[in-house]
Amino acid sequence: MVDRIETPAAANKARVALGRSIFFISWPFFMLTLLLPVYGLELGADVVEIGLFFSAFSLMTVLLRPLVGRGLDRFGRRPFFLTGLAGYTLAMVAFAFSDQVWALIVARVLQGIASSFMWLAAYTTIADLAKIGQRGRAFGDIIQASTRGNIAGVFAGFFLLQTGLQIGDQQHELGGWTTMFLAFAFIGVFALVLAWRNLPETKPQAESGEATTIRWSRPWILLLLVTLVTGASWAMISPLLIIFLQETLDVGVETLAWAYFPSALVWALLPSHLGTLADRFGRKPLMVLGLVAAAAGSFFLPSLPTVTAFAALWAVLALCFAAGDPAEQALVADLTDYDRRGRAYGLYAMANDLGATIGPLGGAWLYQHLGANTPFYANSALLALCALLLALFLRLPAGTATTRETGTAPVN
Numbered sequence: 001m002v003d004r005i006e007t008p009a010a011a012n013k014a015r016v017a018l019g020r021s022i023f024f025i026s027w028p029f030f031m032l033t034l035l036l037p038v039y040g041l042e043l044g045a046d047v048v049e050i051g052l053f054f055s056a057f058s059l060m061t062v063l064l065r066p067l068v069g070r071g072l073d074r075f076g077r078r079p080f081f082l083t084g085l086a087g088y089t090l091a092m093v094a095f096a097f098s099d100q101v102w103a104l105i106v107a108r109v110l111q112g113i114a115s116s117f118m119w120l121a122a123y124t125t126i127a128d129l130a131k132i133g134q135r136g137r138a139f140g141d142i143i144q145a146s147t148r149g150n151i152a153g154v155f156a157g158f159f160l161l162q163t164g165l166q167i168g169d170q171q172h173e174l175g176g177w178t179t180m181f182l183a184f185a186f187i188g189v190f191a192l193v194l195a196w197r198n199l200p201e202t203k204p205q206a207e208s209g210e211a212t213t214i215r216w217s218r219p220w221i222l223l224l225l226v227t228l229v230t231g232a233s234w235a236m237i238s239p240l241l242i243i244f245l246q247e248t249l250d251v252g253v254e255t256l257a258w259a260y261f262p263s264a265l266v267w268a269l270l271p272s273h274l275g276t277l278a279d280r281f282g283r284k285p286l287m288v289l290g291l292v293a294a295a296a297g298s299f300f301l302p303s304l305p306t307v308t309a310f311a312a313l314w315a316v317l318a319l320c321f322a323a324g325d326p327a328e329q330a331l332v333a334d335l336t337d338y339d340r341r342g343r344a345y346g347l348y349a350m351a352n353d354l355g356a357t358i359g360p361l362g363g364a365w366l367y368q369h370l371g372a373n374t375p376f377y378a379n380s381a382l383l384a385l386c387a388l389l390l391a392l393f394l395r396l397p398a399g400t401a402t403t404r405e406t407g408t409a410p411v412n
Contacts (some may be wrong), residue, residue: 022191026150030153081117
């Protein structure tokens with residue numbers, strides 16, 4: 001058990017420990033996004049069932065995140081983060097031995113439970129540790145750590161998919177899928193040990209001894225509404241993108257993985273630096289820019305003629321989102337006091353996940369009944385609408401932090 005932080009140096013050490021744990025636990029994330037639809041097809045899933053893989057994950061987070069948020073404010077961040085890491089590890093074991101569609105859904109449910117615990121704890125920990133003028137950069141650091149883990153996981157995952165693992169004789173040979181997910185489970189155990197040994201509790205103590213309620217200001221309500229709509233919007237195309245690109249560009253999954261690589265480099269190298277733009281120029285401009293760029297990209301995506309064109313477009317979109325995402329995550333902390341922070345991030349994540357629960361099934365229906373291009377055009381229209389709402393109606397007060405905010409967790 002690590003003591004609570006007491007100095008700025010200790011706070012920086014805690015941020016490093018959090019980033020390292022997130023790096024390792026993130027190894028399977030992109031591989032799941034990229035290959036879960038392919039894995040499902042191999043097990044006989046149809047397009048609607050593939051959408052259900054994504055909705056099952058999001059449904060669990062919708063149900064749990066408000067409760068987890070309250071728990072974070074009451075019991076602290078550290079136990080929830082550790083529980084999330086353990087849950088991700090168990091989910092990888094479940095994926096490793098899934099041989100039917102229903103088993104994949106169960107594994108996704110476990111992953112959704114783990115996500116509800118780990119990411120909310122990570123968000124609130126960063127908000128506890130970072131000063132108001134440094135939150136954009138701090139959230140960018142976490143995005144970078146996760147993306148670098150994604151990249152490491154891609155190289156390790158494709159290698160393991162090709163090789164498999166033989167234990168003893170041929171009767172005990174593990175296939176590539178099983179080998180890959182068991183390796184990710186082992187990495188998850190390593191991330192859990194790192195966090196257990198090095199990550200302190202960061203929860204500040206409320207002055208009254210009890211956490212107060214969230215103030216429902218207009219900026220806060222608008223942020224939740226936009227988060228809900230964009231969550232549904234992107235989720236319409238997420239389960240379908242790989243299948244769509246395979247069908248329209250006639251390329252394999254390995255080629256598409258390389259097409260994602262330029263955008264992965266953007267996410268791995270730039271969010272921390274781009275987050276400083278949100279600290280310097282404000283959250284709103286960066287959020288609007290990201291949504292406008294994403295709307296344009298989704299509109300033109302169905303007409304891309306080559307994999308190279310897709311790679312270039314996806315990298316440009318990543319550049320805009322790498323600036324907008326840290327701004328949005330920092331804004332949640334800006335609009336709430338430290339003793340309500342867990343519940344604030346719980347509501348924020350719930351809004352996103354509620355949209356992500358609806359989106360995949362809606363996207364699959366549009367894909368099957370109105371044409372393969374339709375989900376991308378619908379996504380474009382919704383993102384553009386959200387950008388317009390933010391541009392016209394998001395009015396932030398001159399000072400969003402309370403006078404009690406110190407920038408780091410108080411000495412306990």
